[in-house]
Amino acid sequence: xxxxxxxxxxxxxxxxxxxxxxxxxxxxxxxxxxxxxxxxxxxxxxxxxxxxxxxxxxxxxxxxxxxxxxxxxxxxxxxxxxxxxxxxxxxxxxxxxxxxxxxxxxxxxxxxxxxxxxxxxxxxxxxxxxxxxxxxxxxxxxxxxxxxxxxxxxxxxxxxxxxxxxxxxxxxxxxxxxxxxxxxxxxxxxxxxxxxxxxxxxxxxxxxxxxxxxxxxxxxxxxxxxxxxxxxxxxxxxxxxxxxxxxxxxxxxxxxxxxxxxxxxxxxxxxxxxxxxxxxxxxxxxxxxxxxxxxxxxxxxxxxxxxxxxxxxxxxxxxxxxxxxxxxxxxxxxxxxxxxxxxxxxxxxx
Amino acid sequence: xxxxxxxxxxxxxxxxxxxxxxxxxxxxxxxxxxxxxxxxxxxxxxxxxxxxxxxxxxxxxxxxxxxxxxxxxxxxxxxxxxxxxxxxxxxxxxxxxxxxxxxxxxxxxxxxxxxxxxxxxxxxxxxxxxxxxxxxxxxxxxxxxxxxxxxxxxxxxxxxxxxxxxxxxxxxxxxxxxxxxxxxxxxxxxxxxxxxxxxxxxxxxxxxxxxxxxxxxxxxxxxxxxxxxxxxxxxxxxxxxxxxxxxxxxxxxxxxxxxxxxxxxxxxxxxxxxxxxxxxxxxxxxxxxxxxxxxxxxxxxxxxxxxxxxxxxxxxxxxxxxxxxxxxxxxxxxxxxxxxxxxxxxxxxx
Numbered sequence: 001x002x003x004x005x006x007x008x009x010x011x012x013x014x015x016x017x018x019x020x021x022x023x024x025x026x027x028x029x030x031x032x033x034x035x036x037x038x039x040x041x042x043x044x045x046x047x048x049x050x051x052x053x054x055x056x057x058x059x060x061x062x063x064x065x066x067x068x069x070x071x072x073x074x075x076x077x078x079x080x081x082x083x084x085x086x087x088x089x090x091x092x093x094x095x096x097x098x099x100x101x102x103x104x105x106x107x108x109x110x111x112x113x114x115x116x117x118x119x120x121x122x123x124x125x126x127x128x129x130x131x132x133x134x135x136x137x138x139x140x141x142x143x144x145x146x147x148x149x150x151x152x153x154x155x156x157x158x159x160x161x162x163x164x165x166x167x168x169x170x171x172x173x174x175x176x177x178x179x180x181x182x183x184x185x186x187x188x189x190x191x192x193x194x195x196x197x198x199x200x201x202x203x204x205x206x207x208x209x210x211x212x213x214x215x216x217x218x219x220x221x222x223x224x225x226x227x228x229x230x231x232x233x234x235x236x237x238x239x240x241x242x243x244x245x246x247x248x249x250x251x252x253x254x255x256x257x258x259x260x261x262x263x264x265x266x267x268x269x270x271x272x273x274x275x276x277x278x279x280x281x282x283x284x285x286x287x288x289x290x291x292x293x294x295x296x297x298x299x300x301x302x303x304x305x306x307x308x309x310x311x312x313x314x315x316x317x318x319x320x321x322x323x324x325x326x327x328x329x330x331x332x333x334x335x336x337x338x339x340x341x342x343x344x345x346x347x348x349x350x
Numbered sequence: 351x352x353x354x355x356x357x358x359x360x361x362x363x364x365x366x367x368x369x370x371x372x373x374x375x376x377x378x379x380x381x382x383x384x385x386x387x388x389x390x391x392x393x394x395x396x397x398x399x400x401x402x403x404x405x406x407x408x409x410x411x412x413x414x415x416x417x418x419x420x421x422x423x424x425x426x427x428x429x430x431x432x433x434x435x436x437x438x439x440x441x442x443x444x445x446x447x448x449x450x451x452x453x454x455x456x457x458x459x460x461x462x463x464x465x466x467x468x469x470x471x472x473x474x475x476x477x478x479x480x481x482x483x484x485x486x487x488x489x490x491x492x493x494x495x496x497x498x499x500x501x502x503x504x505x506x507x508x509x510x511x512x513x514x515x516x517x518x519x520x521x522x523x524x525x526x527x528x529x530x531x532x533x534x535x536x537x538x539x540x541x542x543x544x545x546x547x548x549x550x551x552x553x554x555x556x557x558x559x560x561x562x563x564x565x566x567x568x569x570x571x572x573x574x575x576x577x578x579x580x581x582x583x584x585x586x587x588x589x590x591x592x593x594x595x596x597x598x599x600x601x602x603x604x605x606x607x608x609x610x611x612x613x614x615x616x617x618x619x620x621x622x623x624x625x626x627x628x629x630x631x632x633x634x635x636x637x638x639x640x641x642x643x644x645x646x647x648x649x650x651x652x653x654x655x656x657x658x659x660x661x662x663x664x665x666x667x668x669x670x671x672x673x674x675x676x677x678x679x680x681x682x683x684x685x686x687x688x689x690x691x692x693x694x695x696x697x698x699x700x
Contacts, residue, residue, distance in 0.1 A: 003368075074420065081489070148462055149462055
């Protein structure tokens with residue numbers, strides 16, 4: 001006997017992203033702010049002042065990617081149980097991507113799922129991590145290997161959070177912005193070339209456009225089977241750069257900037273991008289205080305590192321490239337090894 | 351600035367439940383069977399014989415509810431990483447509800463979600479746990495407090511699995527079946543009164559009907575905000591019985607049977623059920639080798655225990671009762687304490 005169970009599609013999941021000074025948020029149940037000491041020092045009071053709730057717990061976790069693991073999540077869970085949080089309670093992620101990823105994952109598990117809100121405090125998390133519903137932690141086998149797809153209830157992006165952001169971290173966020181522009185929107189790319197990163201209005205426009213572009217992609221493909229992979233432009237190469245430098249020399253966005261320059265070399269050699277366009281992108285990255293060079297010691301070894309990446313299951317590597325012009329994209333699989341090696345040689349020689 | 355992000359509803363989640371002798375299952379990627387030594391002894395070979403996959407890992411976890419915790423889940427995750435499982439791999443839960451809950455939760459987290467299949471080997475898990483998408487583990491604060499809503503890819507119920515099931519566990523499964531009948535379907539209730547539990551045909555009919563009833567409920571309310579609470583008929587009282595006996599004297603289904611008799615006393619005193627109907631249900635439970643009596647040492651203390659239950663957040667307790675006749679239901683909140691006490695006294699005196 002065969003019984004077909006149709007689980008109805010879940011309710012449409014809508015949430016709003018606010019890009020403005022933090023406004024009053026009202027909760028009828030308990031709230032926990034998950035943050036780290038670095039962020040708390042600058043922004044915790046501002047967040048607390050905005051929250052009206054019967055009880056606010058502050059849960060601080062150590063600052064750093066090395067604490068983005070299941071142990072930290074279990075510690076947060078334990079504190080929530082101790083504070084008798086229930087299914088109507090809410091978690092607020094106050095911090096960068098690490099805090100957001102762990103808070104979302106914790107919320108997805110607590111009593112099989114409670115509300116959570118993102119208050120991203122870095123440019124990178126504002127334009128990238130705040131949209132898409134990816135949550136999770138790292139383990140000894142790699143990054144983000146344990147996690148869940150889980151949407152926030154809302155995202156509150158206060159541009160004032162950026163006032164205390166170190167310039168290098170700001171630039172790392174811009175790398176992901178440039179990635180979005182090169183892949184999806186030539187007009188936005190041109191806007192970035194003329195933008196003043198010290199202008200609050202320009203920064204708000206940049207955040208808003210990036211968020212909208214990412215939301216479009218995520219809506220088309222929540223589970224990363226298709227177009228969402230395009231968000232990995234610069235990442236295939238960038239991950240290797242990060243790995244070869246033990247995740248210590250470059251911020252993620254900086255490695256992605258280098259990765260985009262490498263990907264563009266491959267695109268040029270495949271006739272998908274002109275040399276002038278590749279150079280133009282590199283100039284924009286430089287203007288944004290991002291690195292565009294990297295000393296490859298051993299090209300063969302660099303190539304082998306693609307296969308350590310979890311995204312290259314079943315042996316085929318997906319290269320994400322501009323497709324004929326800036327503002328367009330293509331996913332290329334099964335590019336012959338010699339072409340990739342050649343692109344890396346060109347990168348080294350440029 | 352305010353940006354509305356509409357995350358599109360996910361694809362409709364359909365899956366099939368097969369109630370028949372295990373047939374050939376083909377996988378193009380790695381498969382792990384999660385089971386325990388008790389189940390493996392009787393059924394592992396049968397499962398392996400049915401599976402055609404490039405690689406089959408066997409992951410045995412200790413048998414027992416006391417091992418349904420995050421440590422066991424982390425152990426399973428670690429073995430999957432060691433075996434280099436990827437996003438296209440599949441987990442198979444071969445066992446009862448504990449195995450199913452942990453396997454589903456593990457699958458929900460591994461690389462943010464991979465496929466899993468249920469092969470429930472107990473009557474309880476076949477009629478109950480295999481539908482609904484609830485996964486999770488216990489911790490020191492209570493049962494199922496960490497978990498996820500995550501649907502299986504398919505459910506394969508082989509009636510032959512029941513051949514080795516101890517009679518007490520079979521009866522415990524029947525308790526949940528009777529619960530479904532009393533709440534939702536008078537015809538099914540009458541069928542149960544006449545059914546022969548030694549007849550394979552009757553058992554298949556019972557499983558099929560229970561699964562269909564539960565699927566209807568789950569479809570109406572995936573997140574337990576409304577009608578799904580009706581599935582807790584007998585559980586509000588039953589949880590207290592389990593708690594007072596340290597979860598050791600009674601199987602869950604046995605405690606639910608006692609809980610249904612208690613709930614029926616309350617229904618009778620509220621005029622929602624006749625004494626004859628309550629007696630009729632009790633007879634069916636007895637015929638099914640389920641307990642219907644329980645020595646309440648201290649009624650006041652018993653009442654206080656309702657408030658230890660996580661489902662009674664915010665102080666109001668939901669009692670699930672028949673609503674005027676067998677095959678119907680009502681959720682009653684804010685029943686005065688004295689009426690509940692009186693019902694417990696009546697239960698004790700009967």
